[in-house]
Amino acid sequence: MFNAEMKSETFKNLIHIIATVVDEVKMSIHPDSLTMKAIDPSHVAMIDMVVDKDAFISYEADDTEIGLDLDKIKSVLKLAGPGDTIRMSHNPEQGMLTVTIGNIERRMGLVDTGSLSDPKVPKVDLAVSAKVPLDQLQKGIRAAESISDVDHIKLEVNSEGFELSCAGDTDLASLRVPASELEISADAPAHSMYPLDYFSNIVKVIPSESVEVQLDTDYPVKLLFDIAEGHAHITYLLAPRIENE
Amino acid sequence: MFNAEMKSETFKNLIHIIATVVDEVKMSIHPDSLTMKAIDPSHVAMIDMVVDKDAFISYEADDTEIGLDLDKIKSVLKLAGPGDTIRMSHNPEQGMLTVTIGNIERRMGLVDTGSLSDPKVPKVDLAVSAKVPLDQLQKGIRAAESISDVDHIKLEVNSEGFELSCAGDTDLASLRVPASELEISADAPAHSMYPLDYFSNIVKVIPSESVEVQLDTDYPVKLLFDIAEGHAHITYLLAPRIENE
Amino acid sequence: MFNAEMKSETFKNLIHIIATVVDEVKMSIHPDSLTMKAIDPSHVAMIDMVVDKDAFISYEADDTEIGLDLDKIKSVLKLAGPGDTIRMSHNPEQGMLTVTIGNIERRMGLVDTGSLSDPKVPKVDLAVSAKVPLDQLQKGIRAAESISDVDHIKLEVNSEGFELSCAGDTDLASLRVPASELEISADAPAHSMYPLDYFSNIVKVIPSESVEVQLDTDYPVKLLFDIAEGHAHITYLLAPRIENE
Structure with missing residues (x-):
């Protein structure tokens, strides 16, 4: 059993974030929260999303799992306007998710959860961390x-601040945010290269004002942010490109 | 002789409605009104449009007929901004329609009316009728x-209200408007299936706030609406898909 | 040496104007001004642009030349928002132009100026001249x-005013601006035919409110306008189509 109501914006945000890495996702539903974990087919990016029941307007659930086709749910969410409430209701016997938006009722077939992976998100402790305003990340990506001919960017945190930079054959781009504009914690400087396309895809759909960027030399970067007034927690992990000297 | 002035929005609305079924149309001009009738090439949809002289800012006409290429007139109408007046002038000797918008003069070649059909719009009396807000129809179409994999929708009117619904292989959609929000007249419940694409095309261009939907089981649906402050009357007829049991 | 700051809108305007005729341009930099001259590959259109140092927020320059790839500079300028300042800095040893926008630094490889032509812009004295509001020219082009099936337009100036007109196989369009709405100087009426696509491309990117149109029968048309509060002067020359009788 799963009956819940959520602001359409919040649910759209969650779906657009998870859809940056997969086409289908297993939603693991528990009495007090709902989680979605996903790893992209190339095993380069991974998302761990925990949505507390307080992120919902109303929430009633037993332990259950449902498999969502993300393109299908996106097309359903387009039916909701900015202030609308999404009501979701799942009855295991029907094998369907009923989504109600105002006086529209839309029943969707589900994906068999047996075919969906349940990735283990690794615990990684990373040396440095900086809370970077989202608009700065967006600017840096647009510059890259x-x-x-750029397909990787370098992220760097040191005592002077945060830098996103890249180099093509003839051209260079860099965005620097001074330490004074950041919440920064760094034992030592750290930097790594990451794929621009993945980084761009996730930054485009982050709806929060700032992102905690954790990194370490030749380690994955971790992006941490909350949505739904702090009731939904997202961790995004992106593998580095190891530079061979 | 035909000299008339009309608000550009009104004329655009008339042309976009008729263009949902045909590429060329015969405009039958009379001293007190102008009519356009059209049937689509597959004989699935039909429009009957009567525009009183009061729908115009000024109107002077003898009985005459002119053949319009609708793509051409649409491209001319794009030259008019929201508050502009369209002046039309037809001189039979030239075989041209002169359209004046501000200080632009645009003379258009006409289509030979001999090549244009003059469909007879059948009189059909349909059992039930409901005046449905246009935004509800639009929502229902977007849900469908x-x-x-949906290409037909079911329209139903009964004592509870109006319903637009459809079913694909795995998914369902429905929009219900309760009788309390409608002007409804129904002897008995009635429902039929209609092609989604035709229904969607006409609903997208209806500029009025509500539409009278008349239907009957396994009969055409009739959409009735007025524009130009009640001075232009449009009837749209769409053939049903007969379900074989 | 070249160090300069300019409002992003002004620099975007200059680049979009010159990009209507060429893909790469030589920027000739002098202590008190900067010039760009360009002729399109078919030798139909030519631009002469003189930008005084007062068009800049700050300007420091020795005599030098740099070659710009216009698609590249356009993609860099997209990084600037409406109120942003563009800082440009050229160090001849690096062979690069450094563009700074806020905390973004973008270094661009340059085009070898040896490969770029330096067209001589001919002095032409034309018989008639009319200062035409830009929105009228835009309307006339949209009508054409x-x-x-129209690819040439006729421009005409006479004692009654300015006319932009054209004729296809079955259709005609014309825009007339009466002399009372123009600053006009005409010894005798003059008119010529010009290619619509070139004329349309330049008029679309002119950012000033009016344009001085100079013409003469079977001569090029000259469009003259200023931007940057009168500190940047642009001359655009377009060859006529000579009508053979």
């Missing part, structure tokens, strides 16, 4: 994307 | 279009 | 573009 303005160079046609 | 969110299912990839 | 609403006829599918």
Whole structure:
């Protein structure tokens, strides 16, 4: 059993985030929270999402799992306007999720959860951390994307601040945020290279004002942010490109 | 002779409605009104449009007929902004329609009316009728279009209200408007299936706030609405899909 | 040496104007001004642009030349928002232009100026001149573009005013601006035909409110306008189509 109501914006945000790495996802439903974990087919990016029941307007659930086709749920969510409430209701016997938006009722077939992986998200402790305003990350990405032959960016945190930079054959781009504009914690400087396309895809759909960026030399980068007034917690992990000297 | 002025929005609305079924249309001009009738090439949808002279800012006409290429007139109407007046002038000797918008003069070649059909719009009396707000119809269509394998919708009127619904292989959508929000007249419940694409095309261009939907089991649906402050009357007829048991 | 700051809108305007005729341009930098000259590959259109140092927020320069790839600079300029300042810095030893926008630094490889032509812009004295509001020219072009088989327009200035007109196989369009709404100087009426696509491309990117149109029968048309509060002067020359009788 699963009956819940959520602001349409919040649910759209959750779905657009998870859809940056997978087409289908297993939603693991518990009495007090709902979780979604996903790893992309190339095993480069991973998402761990925990949504507390307080992120919902109303929430009633037994332990259950449902498999969502993300393109299908996105097309359903387009039916909701900005202030609308999404009501979701799952009855295991029907094998369907009923989504109600105002006087529209939309019943969706589900994906067999047996076919969906349940990735283990590794615990990684990373040396440095900086809370970076989202608009700065977005600017940095657009600067990197303005160079046609760039496919990796370098992220760096040191005592001076945060830097996102990249180099093509003839062109360079860099965005620097000074330490004074960041909440920063760094034992030592750290930097690594990451794929631009993955990084861009996730940053485009982050709805919060800032992101905690944790990194370490030749380690994955971890992006941490909350949505739904702090009731939904998202961890995004992206593998580095190891530079061979 | 035909000299008339009309608000550009009104004329755009008339043209976009008729263009949902045909590419070329015969405009039958009379001293007190102008009519356009059209049937689509598959004989599935039909429009009957009567525009009183009071729908115009000024109107002077003898009995005459002119053949319009609708793509051409649409491209001319794009030259008019929201508050503009369209002036039309037809001189039979030139075989051209002169359209004036501000200080732009645009003379258009006409289509030979001999090649244009003059469909007879059948009189059909339908059992039930409901005046449905247009935004509800639009929502229902968008819900239907969110299912990839749907090409027909079911319209139903009964004592509880109006319902637009459809079913794909795995998914369902329905929009219900309760009788309390409708002007409804129904002897008995009635429902039929209609092609989604035709229904969607006409509903997208209806500029009025509500539409009178008349239907009957396994009969065409009739959509009735007025524009130009009640001075232009449109009847749209759409053939049902007969379900074989 | 070249260090300069400019409002992003002004620099975008200059680049979009020059990009209507070429993909790469030589920027000739002098202590008191900067010039760009360009001729399109078919030798139909030519631009001469003189930007005084007062068009800049700050300007420091020796005599030098740099070659710009216009698609590249356009993609860099997209990083600037409406109120942003563009800082440009050129160090001849690096062979790069460094563009700074807020905390983004973007270094661009340059085009070898040896490969770029330096067209001589001919002095032409034209018989008639009219200062035409830009929105009228834009309307006239849209009217011409609403006829599918038109590729030339006729520009005419006479004592009654300015006219932009064209004729396709079955359709005609014309825009007339009466002399009373123009600053006009005409010894005798003059008119010529010009290619619609070139004329449309330049008019679309002119950011000033009016344009001085100079013309003469079977001569090029000259469009003259200023931007940057009168500190940047642009001359655009477009060759006529000579009508053979």
